[in-house]
Amino acid sequence: MKAGTEHWASRLAALADEAGVPGASLALWYGGEPHEWATGVLHAGTGAPVRTDSLFQIGSVTKVWTATQVMLLAERGRLALDTPVADVLPDFRVRDPEATAALTPRHLLTHTSGIDGDLFLDTGRGDDCLREYVRACAGLEQTFPVGDAHSYCNSGYVVAGRMVEHLTGVTWDRALREQICEPLGLTHTWTLPEDVLRFGAAVGHDEDGAVVPVWGLPRSVGPAGLICARAADVAAFARAHLTPGPLLDDPAALWQPQVTLANPHGGGRQWGLGWSLDEWDGHQVLSHTGDTIGQHAALWVLPGLGTVVVALVNGGRSAEFQHRLITELLAELHGVTVPAALAPPAGPVTVDVDGLTGVYERAGCRILVTASDDGAGLRLQTRPTGMLVGLARPRTLDLVAVDATTFVGRADAGSTWDAVVFERRADGRRYLHHSGRATPKVR
Structure with missing residues (x-):
């Protein structure tokens, strides 16, 4: 070596x-x-x-x-x-x-x-x-x-x-x-x-x-x-x-x-x-x-x-x-x-977040995505459901746009950035991809 x-x-x-x-x-x-x-x-x-x-x-x-x-x-x-x-x-x-x-x-x-x-x-x-x-x-x-x-x-x-x-x-x-x-x-x-x-x-x-x-x-x-x-x-x-x-x-x-x-x-x-x-x-x-x-x-x-x-x-x-x-x-x-x-870009990215907000859910996890207070970003809140209550912990991430469908967020200033990708299929179905999981939008 x-x-x-x-x-x-x-x-x-x-x-x-x-x-x-x-x-x-x-x-x-x-x-x-x-x-x-x-x-x-x-x-x-x-x-x-x-x-x-x-x-x-x-x-x-x-x-x-x-x-x-x-x-x-x-x-x-x-x-x-x-x-x-x-x-x-x-x-x-x-x-x-x-x-x-x-x-x-x-x-x-x-x-x-x-x-x-x-x-x-x-x-x-x-x-x-x-x-x-x-x-x-x-x-x-x-x-x-x-x-x-x-x-x-x-x-x-x-x-x-x-x-x-x-x-x-x-x-x-x-x-x-x-x-x-x-x-x-x-x-x-x-x-x-x-x-x-x-x-x-x-x-x-x-x-x-x-x-x-x-x-x-x-x-x-x-x-x-x-x-x-x-x-x-x-x-x-x-x-x-x-x-x-x-x-x-x-x-x-x-x-x-x-x-x-x-x-x-x-x-x-x-x-x-x-x-x-x-x-x-x-x-x-x-x-x-x-x-x-x-x-x-x-x-x-x-x-x-x-x-x-x-x-x-x-x-x-x-x-x-x-x-x-x-x-x-x-x-x-x-x-x-x-x-x-992946980390936030050097300058702000303007994104229309209206189509991204809502509730995404899979077995064991409900994710609420809302617009940030300034309307320029998103807030992601995950809550365990069913069997995972008490095993997984709730998390809140303030997301910064990287492009129209990709965002990053982190739990605190010392942690690494998590990537979140929003996907819209040709048939209208929507998914949120985070932490390796695909979660469909339910409303």
Whole structure:
């Protein structure tokens, strides 16, 4: 590496300190060699240090692993991506019978199923927890028709994980070990707390550095976000997607664009099968991020350069930390310029906001959009509904126009800007795209 190991150990510590991150682990595959660094503490109360073999919750980065499990079964002829899910799981159904008949594994892996994506239902610690979760999906509503839009869907990945169980005959946790961990020799990748506790494990902290009161998510949402791993294991998993053979015969099939995003400002312009897809400075970028209760993960892969970067943290201003880290790393390693995060323009943009105001709603969330006091911008207020009351927190964002349909807002002066995109379809339907979700306008 150009700047050397000591330089990046120092920069990791400095970037973590500047973003209020209690502890961080960084793994890099570059130039055909692995590199690892760690800084800070696993727990602010105990002061236990982060080591390169410490385990962090990788959250939704787990979805790339689940997509890989499904693709392994597809390559072996056990399922087809465009076969109805109900043909694979006879007891699967959602509230809309037409959606039940139409949903395929491809819809699940590309977040285009349209079903309520945030069913965080605890169905217990038993080996039947995914089966019971899928039975509970019978009450899930459609946010939009199957295949009509992209909207981040945790529920769909749990269903995908249950398909893996049904076709392998073992629990998702065991299938993960047999399909991926053991073939790749991953010794520090686990899903159950009793296994994670055998290693040094991080606990989550909020943005102010306080330890969170709950350690992890319920087992029932495992395929959507329950893997705990050291950074080097995540890098090894991603590296196996760079060439045919270590896992998949055709890993590039996961990178093929499946859907173009209406809001391309949250991490990617398109979505593949499990991967978010983008292009930075002329280079293809595969990525995924993950957020659990006070822990955050980011995985970036540049196939053309053969480089993998994994950053795991346990609190603080994670988005700020991640963006600064990858920006510095890729500039130093490859001279690649990472696009700046979307922010307000230098001068005010005049927009007719009348057609944008109103109520947008999906299962679990109601969004009220009103004109700002001066009439030049918008105010967005999100309120959790139904099962998410008490789990998700209300938010209010004052939005600044970037163009006629794109706005940015942030919760406070120190946070990063969130992008909000308003979409009007040719048939008159309207959607609000924010935080990966598509929310239809209801009035």
